[in-house]
Amino acid sequence: MLITCPYCGPRDVIEFTYQGDGNRERPQPASQDLDAWNAYVYDRLNPAGDHSEIWQHSGGCRAHLRVVRNTITHEILSTEFARGGHKSADNRAEDRP
Amino acid sequence: MAEQPLPERQSPLEPEYHPGSHGNFEHGVDVILSETRPGSILQLAAWPGEEKRLIEIIRKVTGLALPDGAGGGVSSGGRAAFGFAPGKFTVVDEAEGLAQAFAGSITPAIGTLTDLSHGRTAIRIAGPKAEWVMAKFFAIDFALPAFPLGAGRSTNHHDIFAQIQRSGADQFDIYVFRSFARSFWKALCHASEEVGYEVQ
Numbered sequence: 001m002l003i004t005c006p007y008c009g010p011r012d013v014i015e016f017t018y019q020g021d022g023n024r025e026r027p028q029p030a031s032q033d034l035d036a037w038n039a040y041v042y043d044r045l046n047p048a049g050d051h052s053e054i055w056q057h058s059g060g061c062r063a064h065l066r067v068v069r070n071t072i073t074h075e076i077l078s079t080e081f082a083r084g085g086h087k088s089a090d091n092r093a094e095d096r097p
Numbered sequence: 098m099a100e101q102p103l104p105e106r107q108s109p110l111e112p113e114y115h116p117g118s119h120g121n122f123e124h125g126v127d128v129i130l131s132e133t134r135p136g137s138i139l140q141l142a143a144w145p146g147e148e149k150r151l152i153e154i155i156r157k158v159t160g161l162a163l164p165d166g167a168g169g170g171v172s173s174g175g176r177a178a179f180g181f182a183p184g185k186f187t188v189v190d191e192a193e194g195l196a197q198a199f200a201g202s203i204t205p206a207i208g209t210l211t212d213l214s215h216g217r218t219a220i221r222i223a224g225p226k227a228e229w230v231m232a233k234f235f236a237i238d239f240a241l242p243a244f245p246l247g248a249g250r251s252t253n254h255h256d257i258f259a260q261i262q263r264s265g266a267d268q269f270d271i272y273v274f275r276s277f278a279r280s281f282w283k284a285l286c287h288a289s290e291e292v293g294y295e296v297q
Contacts, residue, residue, distance in 0.1 A: 007167045007183050008250065012236045015252065059253040061182035081183070083145070 001074050006081055007061045015059030021045070022052035022066050022082075048072055052080055108132055109218055109278045115296055119286065122293030127226035130282075130289060131297040133219040133270060137195030142186040143208035154202045155172040155188060160268065161194075172264045179249025179262045184208070187249065187260055187272065189219070218278035220285065223268035226292040231269055233288050235259070257281050 001013040003007060021044050027036040045051070055067045064082040069075070108114065110132055118126055143151035149183040152163045157179045161171045161178045163186070170179025175191035188195065203210050222230060227237040236246060241263075249262045257280070260272040275279045286294065 008252075009167075011252070014236075059256070059258065060251045061185075062251075064116055 001076070003055065003065075003067060003076055004056075004079050005057045005060060005063065005065065006079060007063055008057060011057070011060055012059075015057060017056045017058040019054040019064065022054045050073050050077060103225055106215065108134065110220075111283050113279055118293065118295045120290030120293050122295070126224070126295040127292035128289050128294045129297055130285060130294055131200045131221045131223075132282075133221050134216065135189045135191055135219050136193035136195070137188075137190040138213045138217045138219065138272065139188045139195055139199065140211040140213050141188055141203065141208065142201070144206075145184060147207045148184045150207050151184070151186070151203070153197070155186065155208070158198050158202060159188060161188075161189070164247075166197035166246070167248055168248050170249040170262055172247050172270075177247075177262060177264065177270065179260075181249050181251040181260050187262075189233055189270075189272075192259050193261045198282075216275055217272045218275045220271045220273065220278070220282060221264070221268065222271065222285070222289075223265060224294075225267055227267050227269055227287075228289050230285070230292065231261070234285070235261070239269075241282060252282070254281065274291065280282060 002010045003013055003016050012058050023045055024040050026040055027033055031037070047050045051069055051071050053067050053069055055065045057065060065079050066082045067079050068077040070077065114132065141151060141155065155178055156162050159176050159178060161168055161173065161176055163171060163178055165182065167179050171179070174190065178186055184234045193214070195211060196214075199210050231239050233250045237250055237252050244250065244263050246263055246266065249260060251258070251260050251297050253259055257273055257277045259281075262270045264270045
């Protein structure tokens with residue numbers, strides 16, 4: 001299985017680390033909405049088909065990627081930097097100058 | 098930071114570094130292995146959006162003009178620089194003290210500088226079979242059109258992280274963690290036996 005890193009190009013899957021389901025949305029850290037936290041921790045779509053996932057190119061440029069993978073065929077349909085155009089995974093605002 | 102004389106740096110390869118010809122060299126030596134021992138190995142990182150400013154600082158301090166694009170790099174006159182990750186660059190100088198030369202120019206708003214001179218070991222592989230030996234080690238394309246002169250790549254060999262720069266048509270510089278360098282070196286020597294290698 002090859003994953004095409006947006007920075008490094010096509011690389012073997014052995015260079016990548018799976019970081020989990022990319023469909024989760026983490027509640028604000030101060031949130032006391034137990035249902036939202038429960039959903040964040042436990043609810044998974046587990047589709048038989050296209051699945052949005054977070055991977056890290058841990059054996060290469062170390063960038064976090066959003067990968068759409070078909071869970072039946074393992075075909076990689078798209079890859080992009082996880083930070084590009086998406087909220088950060090922990091919902092914190094970009095507060096750097 | 099007051100400048101103090103540093104103790105002489107010892108090579109981690111020393112016990113396994115045997116200059117001379119080895120392996121199957123009766124028909125000629127097809128790769129030459131050496132440790133380049135640069136005085137300075139730096140990692141520079143820019144915050145998102147600050148990459149161009151950092152590239153300009155690298156040009157001002159080292160005189161190396163980094164080309165745009167992922168993994169772009171340049172190597173000339175004892176100095177080398179290449180991108181190895183988004184917004185991150187490795188900058189190398191034969192001489193010590195490159196970190197001091199950057200001091201003050203990389204402000205906290207632009208990015209960070211980490212001096213890895215004592216943390217990395219630089220190994221050079223050169224010769225007509227360099228691509229062949231490298232291709233046995235790393236699952237990336239070493240052909241010149243795919244891996245142009247000066248360009249950098251980050252990958253790994255059995256979990257030993259390696260940064261590779263093409264510093265010549267048939268020459269690569271490999272930067273590995275110092276603590277893994279001897280083991281990596283031994284593996285590289287074994288891999289080079291079939292083509293005949295010389296350690297310089």
